Amino acid sequence: MSLKTENLQVWFGNQSILNCINLEFPNKNISAIMGPSGCGKTTLLKTLNRTLELEPGYRYTGRVMLSGKNIYAEKNVATVRRRIGLIFQTPVALPLSIKENVLFGVRYYGERNKAKLEEINEQCLKQAGLWKEVKDRLAQPARELSGGQIQRLSIARVLAVNPEILLLDEPCSNLDPSSTKMIEDLLHALANQLTIILVTHNLFQAKRVAHNTIFMMDGQIIESGETKRLFNHPEKQQTYDFISGLTW
Numbered sequence: 001m002s003l004k005t006e007n008l009q010v011w012f013g014n015q016s017i018l019n020c021i022n023l024e025f026p027n028k029n030i031s032a033i034m035g036p037s038g039c040g041k042t043t044l045l046k047t048l049n050r051t052l053e054l055e056p057g058y059r060y061t062g063r064v065m066l067s068g069k070n071i072y073a074e075k076n077v078a079t080v081r082r083r084i085g086l087i088f089q090t091p092v093a094l095p096l097s098i099k100e101n102v103l104f105g106v107r108y109y110g111e112r113n114k115a116k117l118e119e120i121n122e123q124c125l126k127q128a129g130l131w132k133e134v135k136d137r138l139a140q141p142a143r144e145l146s147g148g149q150i151q152r153l154s155i156a157r158v159l160a161v162n163p164e165i166l167l168l169d170e171p172c173s174n175l176d177p178s179s180t181k182m183i184e185d186l187l188h189a190l191a192n193q194l195t196i197i198l199v200t201h202n203l204f205q206a207k208r209v210a211h212n213t214i215f216m217m218d219g220q221i222i223e224s225g226e227t228k229r230l231f232n233h234p235e236k237q238q239t240y241d242f243i244s245g246l247t248w
């Protein structure tokens with residue numbers, strides 16, 4: 001599914017946060033968004049599935065097009081958020097069992113068939129690389145899992161509602177290197193089926209996982225393109241300074 005933004009602008013109150021964002025996210029591809037703290041990365045990500053509408057003072061102009069249709073014209077916001085799932089920085093375990101964490105969204109969207117629910121649970125835990133670790137304790141509270149396991153559980157919960165796009169906001173920032181590697185391997189595997197957009201502070205992570213990279217500053221896109229090209233031959237001085245560690 002193709003996702004693109006057209007002249008997207010965002011304000012909180014009178015403060016301009018995103019300015020004239022025109023981006024196209026290639027299908028079944030991983031795009032990384034990087035940039036200095038406060039430049040608007042999270043705001044951009046949350047604008048891509050209408051999560052920001054919940055925040056007071058939020059105003060936008062422009063369009064976010066999913067397969068040719070503006071998601072902001074869709075009356076049912078829940079449908080948009082099902083099709084474009086968002087994973088937060090802090091791993092979230094709902095106060096439920098491991099299995100019910102996976103099935104939370106599926107039940108919300110109305111699936112009641114027991115066999116189908118069992119099938120979704122197993123399939124999504126396998127996709128998230130968690131099945132072997134939890135298959136014998138599905139009824140136990142999810143909060144007993146480690147941070148890395150909970151982050152993979154959050155991904156399983158989003159995958160369970162069959163999204164077309166996966167947005168991740170610094171998903172590894174609270175994880176150790178081995179959990180980070182598991183998430184990165186998982187993203188590589190998922191990129192065969194989904195379009196993935198990842199906000200990361202970790203330039204090495206962008207290099208390791210992203211096909212394309214977008215560099216932002218002060219609410220604007222400075223440069224975007226193939227990851228290797230952007231890191232090896234940045235076209236803009238600001239990009240060069242950022243990847244050389246001169247601006248953070």
Ligand SMILES: Nc1ncnc2c1ncn2[C@@H]1O[C@H](COP(=O)(O)OP(=O)(O)OP(=O)(O)O)[C@@H](O)[C@H]1O
Pocket residue numbers: 012017035036037038039040041042043044055056057
């Ligand atoms: N709900 C809100 N109300 C008012 N201002 C906000 C709100 N959310 C974000 N902002 C402002 O928007 C700007 C961009 O914030 P955002 O979180 O998108 O940046 P970021 O690039 O993700 O930063 P970081 O890398 O530190 O997470 C900041 O100035 C922030 O204070």
